[in-house]
Amino acid sequence: MGDKYNLLLLFDRPHEPVFMEKGRGVVFDVPKKFLTDRYRVIDNEVLDRFSERAESLVNVRDISMPDLSLPSKLSRKAHFSLCVPAHRIMAVRLIDTFMSAPTVAELQSVAVYGHDRLNPYLFNYALSVAILHRKDTKGMGVPSLIQSFPNKFVDRQIFRHLREECTIVPEGSRMAILIPHDYTASEDEPEHRLWYFREDFGVNLYHWHRYLMYPFEASERSVVYKARRGELFYYMYQQILARYNVERLGNNLKRVEPLMDLREYIKEGYFPKMESAPRFDNTKLSDVRRHQDQLIMDIEDLEQWSERIKEAITKGFVLDESEKHIPLNIDELGNIIESSMASPNRNLYGDLHNMGHLFIAYAHDPSHRHLESFGVVGDLATAMRDPAFYRWHAYLDSIFQQHKAQLLPYIVAELRYEGFSLTSVEVTAEDVREPNILQTFWQESDIDLSRGMDFAPRGNIFARFKHLQHAPFTYTIKVTNESTTKRFGLVRIFLGPKFDEQDQTMTFNEQRLLMIELDKFVVALQPDENVIRRRSTESSLTIPVERTFRDPAVARVSNETMQHACGWPHHMLIPKGSTNGLQCELVVMVTNYEQESVEEEPISGADSCGNHHLLQYDQRALGYPFDRQSRLGAERLADFLTPNMIVADVVIRHVDRTEHCC
């Protein structure tokens, strides 16, 4: 009855009316007046038909409804994007409505009522945000977007196949349907070598989750104003780019070219093979004139915002709305570029990140003459599929780096930690005899897509995805604690490529931008030598692939909270190797951990998710020690090291085999 977990059933089969079976045998006992016009005329027919079959009926309280008129304006058929300001306003209103329902029962009533009246993507987004932020639904988690909307993650061709299996084969005999992989372009398209990264469902879900945890706006300030929000924005994309560039180097591609000139042809086409429009090779951006979306925007606007932001970086301060000078820091800069409510002056600095997405996403129909919606890059749940996403974000990162370049390099005192010294590090991967060799390969994982198979027969139906995987490995790190007492150290582990596109050793300032953070954890260090063994699967920054598809209602049975459901997908921890081996350097650094114990304490105002671990243990800049340019004399990584750092050469080999997972 009052079970809050019933809310999660409202994510099932989003296009099926709310009175149909949700989950296994559950039917919401929908008040007749909640029905939409089509079904009100045959209310007895439909309500009886579905409730008779129910194993359990969920009581839905008939309350007086809040005003849903604004969010109802988005057509049920429309595509929904957080990048579109008009959509964002509707989302804010709906989030507020869901947040302000006094009880879970009332929230359930509003959601049941809204289910068939609101755009299903908007509904999913706002209800997810509310569940993740309300106190009375804390720790519940929400189902993964791929389960409600598999159409945003897989080739549209597959649905007929899934439907066939559901219709013909009884549940027990159903076979997993292999989702095509490597299907959006051919070998002739160099950019396509990165398909396994750009089109990975885990990678895209990770990106989407940021926006569930960090809404742009809300009446409740704590939903938006979270600790180091802007810096986390910067660092998430910086790390994504670092990873993408390392993957590129491993695939014999140059690092991604920032989209510096918005007036040039974008040479990289992308055909998503989904409902979204493609972009042809060599398409130009155009001024956007989309009256329906209330979006009238010139390329010049983007250029002006960029100029103003760069000017603020040079001057070291930004102007708020009352023209007051605010010192610029990375957090402020992130807020400006992300342009949430937390931006100090959206009027002056605009909405650069989102609008860049939209200009690219509307390149095929900037005037809306052809009534087209945005391409994949316009939807934050699918944006990472498109090569142009990385070109845009490389440009944004260049702005962040301009700020970072103005900061004084870390001096040795800011890097070393007296009393700790690292003497060796080694990684050993399962089933690999030599040390410091990592191995990547392909893996197939099955996901139940039945919750997204609207209007198909019930019962589990599994899709089989192919994705990158690596052999689990262990770090063995030797640390000397030169003091005489037990102390705590904070360990950071990074991985970066050793050579550039021309096989030349990289300078520190190049390499630092390609350093991928693999793990971050606290250890107790006894006096003298300590041998730390840390398994790759323990990484505090990743979540296992299965977690992505864990049903929150199942997690609940095991009394587990879903709060950590949003790290980087663990199967993508290590970049894909090459047959000959991608030459990398692994950097380990130990710094002080001042607290006396390592119990997890929530950071006030931090999100309840992966970033927690990034922020938990110290207040240093994200990406430290690689977030700034090197001090004089430290042109190479070797010169940069202090005794509390150590580096090892690591080779990543890729074996072209496919294993079946779980």
Add this chain to the structure above:
Amino acid sequence: MGDKYNLLLLFDRPHEPVFMEKGRGVVFDVPKKFLTDRYRVIDNEVLDRFSERAESLVNVRDISMPDLSLPSKLSRKAHFSLCVPAHRIMAVRLIDTFMSAPTVAELQSVAVYGHDRLNPYLFNYALSVAILHRKDTKGMGVPSLIQSFPNKFVDRQIFRHLREECTIVPEGSRMAILIPHDYTASEDEPEHRLWYFREDFGVNLYHWHRYLMYPFEASERSVVYKARRGELFYYMYQQILARYNVERLGNNLKRVEPLMDLREYIKEGYFPKMESAPRFDNTKLSDVRRHQDQLIMDIEDLEQWSERIKEAITKGFVLDESEKHIPLNIDELGNIIESSMASPNRNLYGDLHNMGHLFIAYAHDPSHRHLESFGVVGDLATAMRDPAFYRWHAYLDSIFQQHKAQLLPYIVAELRYEGFSLTSVEVTAEDVREPNILQTFWQESDIDLSRGMDFAPRGNIFARFKHLQHAPFTYTIKVTNESTTKRFGLVRIFLGPKFDEQDQTMTFNEQRLLMIELDKFVVALQPDENVIRRRSTESSLTIPVERTFRDPAVARVSNETMQHACGWPHHMLIPKGSTNGLQCELVVMVTNYEQESVEEEPISGADSCGNHHLLQYDQRALGYPFDRQSRLGAERLADFLTPNMIVADVVIRHVDRTEHCC
């Protein structure tokens, strides 16, 4: 058992395996060895499950199977196009296989076996051609393509809606689902004013039917070499263009610009809102390099073929494969440009019509780097949706007109018919008080799409289409037979616009290209004055919209043959008027009909379909008297007339109301 009409059930729900219910309660008793791999492992489960529910079981003879390996090469998921030579070769092989099955029972066995192994579009095409051409299935007709593949005719968004209605609402209570119209572009796109023509399902089905009746190749010569095949090719497109241009004038658009220069940007973009790829505004054609389709072709190839054809026109002869001169006539020219087996030299004159379609259809991915299939213009069932179709065909028509321009103008003796004179003509439309005013409006028609709703619950599900319609009208024609005996006259009725884009009266040579043939029939004329009353609905050149959706199996009950199921869609007989009235001229001409009676006799070698009427009564050139330029001194239509012709000013008014049809 041996009922040939069971063959038609194989067109139902083409993606559902052949052992599922087809039609109402009918199940094919499929031999186990016919099952595909997926189902062979659970054969008892699936076969029993479906056959138990059957109201009637169709016996399928287990015969030794012909070789289907070539047509099986086309993936079940691929798009199929008659324009692609590799696909055509597969289609020819499959047509031959279906044509050569000795009995209907054996044809049924091969078709049942092939159903789940062959590409569904290819299967539909080849089986349709076989049924339309085999002696033992004569007169049966085949179901309309829109019923098997509604996805080729309507917005893809609608299918979720149809599926919802099928799943939730019991058959008796289902409502027709309104198919969006006017949805592919906005008012800001001038080309979109023609949506009701380009996207009309009847217009597209009419075009498709040509290719069912005139396959490009077949082992049985009579299937390909039909009377005046090439001329009918020319005339079908000439009339389509005439109609399209008149519609354009009525919508304040200029006549379509021929795609003379294949290297220019095609300014007209088109977003079909179907599975096919769009074409952006201002897309250039490129050389085609699609190895998978065995299609390596340069724009230069097209240009060369054009040049050679134009040279042949100038010289008045073509070279066959042994370099022999063959005098050029319109029929030969049509065969060359269509490039069927009937072309005298495909090597030299190439495959102009089809390849032009493909160059446009592949403009978004000419190298196949993005693994994209063709746009709508690459599929002859959807090609007429795209504005570029008309630009390409206007170019082809300019070649035909170059030939026509070399023919001597008709002299008066070739036009007039001594003894007949026309004294008046008038049209009166239903519910229109004034004479010579025609009226167009919108109409909605319902079509049962249940046969195309693969994997959805059974039962009729109607879609409601909006299309142009006109008030029925009657021609009243007064003819004087100056002889003293009863004679037969052949009446031709044409309609054309009176003014050009600048509101100037057109010259004969402009106007003749815009003359739409409305009707053609034989009348008995008594001596002295005769008053002929002919209803518009009697037009021998059109078929009523309902006919398009008539189930051949139902027609069979009323003992009617489906042979005339392929005229121009009657609802499109009259171009859309304008609010103020589109000024037209109606031309009636009576010539001699030499035979003594007007009984219908099949023309040997003619198709069994609408074109029958074009060819039946005389051997004059199609389009006569407007197919040639005017004689000296006949610069205007008025000067061109002979006493056996008459012209009337007719105005077409459009009223913006929507009526519900049948």
